[in-house]
Amino acid sequence: MSAPAEAEPRSATRAGETVLPVPLEELAGVPTPAYVYDVAEVRRSQAQLRASLPERTGLYYSLKANPHPALLRTLRAGGARPEVCSTGELAAALEAGWAAGEVLYTGPGKRDEEIADALVRGVRFFSVDSPHAIEQLSRIAGERGAVARCLLRINDDEPVPGQGLAMTGVASQFGADTSWVLAEPARFANRPHARVVGLHLYMGSNLCEVDDLVGQFTRSLRTARSLGDVLAAHGVRIEVLDLGGGFGAPFAKAGKVPDLRALRPALETLFDEQIPGWRDGGPEVVFESGRHLVGTAGTLLTAVLDVKRSHGKDIVVLESGINHLGGMAGMRRLPPLNPALVAAQEPLLEGELTALVAGPLCTPLDTWARGARLPALRPGDLVAVPNVGAYGLSASLVAFLGHPLPAEAVVDSDRPGTPPEISRTTLIRQGVID
CATH class of the missing domain: 2.40.37.10 (Lyase, Ornithine Decarboxylase; Chain A, domain 1)
Known part of the structure; x- marks a missing residue:
């Protein structure tokens, strides 16, 4: 250190x-x-963020930010779903009252034992980062007579300006490079017990300006359209677009969560341009947030x-x-x-x-x-x-x-x-x- x-x-x-x-x-x-x-502050932050996002979009809470049971119960009551990346976080989410079917299980590397544990508990929704991860999930789900749904996490080829913590455009354990998927789409297609149903595009973290957030979501959707067209030829139908989040908050200093009310109309316009049918049963768009909700x-x-x-x-x-x-x-x-x-x-x-x-x-x-x-x-x-x-x-x-x-x-x-x-x-x- x-x-x-x-x-x-x-x-x-x-x-x-x-x-x-x-x-x-x-x-x-x-x-x-x-x-x-203060659970009242959690409620306020959640309500403000929810009001800053378009209707018909979902919101996941990333337990890595803070898995305290009282915060989890408050967020669940406010309509958030849980995003977990370990056996411990999954246990915390279930104990807080979420159903296993609401869980998104992420992470760049998963041991067979933790995937098996999640499947036994009823989790059926995973983020995967490579062809091996799809094969691994299909194999373990097949051993239990289950079929899992998965989001293919993407590491875009270039970072997006304005990121607080870059999560894409650099060599990373997170996701498959866009160029890799475009070059070998068949390797990222469905398996017998793991069905690829969407894309997971988490570009950056701790962004406090609406323009920066709109910029990363714009880039994500352009990438999603090009990948969706290529993957469709191999039987993949995009049902979910996880655009991540990156919604910022002050850390260990005075201040409040940034005012993101201008984000909603900007995203509605963007979605109308980039996601045909999103208002009428098209792909579900979901976001993730941790620090913005509880920081x-x-x-x-x-x-x-x-x-x-x-x-x-x-x-x-x-x-x-x-x-x-x-x-x-x-x-x-x-x-x-x-x-x-x-x-x-x-x-x-x-x-x-x-x-x-x-x-x-x-x-x-x-x-x-x-x-x-x-x-x-x-x-x-x-x-x-x-x-x-x-x-x-x-x-x-x-x-x-x-x-x-x-x-x-x-x-x-x-x-x-x-x-x-x-x-x-x-x-x-x-x-x-x-």
Whole structure:
């Protein structure tokens, strides 16, 4: 893992007013460190995104963003379907109340055992990335007397400008290159027990501008039309177009989900041009979202363990570090960590710090920020990190050095005064750790 980048200074404000979803007093029984999830914010984000997409389109929730049961139940109630890519995520989806027939099972490589487990549980819809993956799915489904439906994931030949995290146009484990499918379409056709029913085109991630989203969906649909024509000659009928998503959200900094209301009319026009009959029973168009639906619903609340001076710098040591938040940032799969830190109660001391903020791990890599502007803090004070509902606890380095796991607490800001629901960590429930 590379050393964290130098942080830009961040200003602190009262978390009770601007960050925590409920007053701090209502969290008095929650042990720290804790991830606090607000299901009301999940409902709001889901409703806003649903209103930004055309009618007659479907929406999948990518469990990789956060598989907490309360969030899953909220999203299921709002009409989302589950997209999973592991046995643990599948179990979480089924436990949350989704039927196996609603599940889309994705991932660039699947072991025979996990495919078999999914089929036994009733899953019949998979994303596949190669001819081998189609053969593998057909073989295992045939052994169980089943026929699976599958989406052929495509890695387009060029990336689309404006992507936050490129998922196509580069050498990748995800999908089959467009040029490969065009050159050898027969290899991507139906098998006896695996029927190719559509295309999976996930171009990029964390896009916050409507124009960037429209650009990637336009490219996806042009690619889909050329592939559909070639595959049709080999018996493949496109019934589903999964356009992925890439809908952005702030991570570990202040802000709200981007306003995407202008996306709906732009997509309706685009679909009318590119997808004949989509309004009247033509191919079903579906989208995927993770961070946009739950990112702003989570706050990490953590205590100050120590405050000191070292070589002329203020040092603040917290209960939480890269073991609880930001482990993936070191793999460059998320933006550099550099979180906004906000005092969770009115500071008792006067003054301000410009501090290096570190966690409790026995490594100099455990650094969140090097120039964070904070109120004067003392051991025992609380700080909060906003907008970490996605890629927070479940994407962290919790096994490194064996520190205790954060608690997870669920609140509903639409129901003030309701006691928080404190639960066992999702990672334990999924069997990731004992």
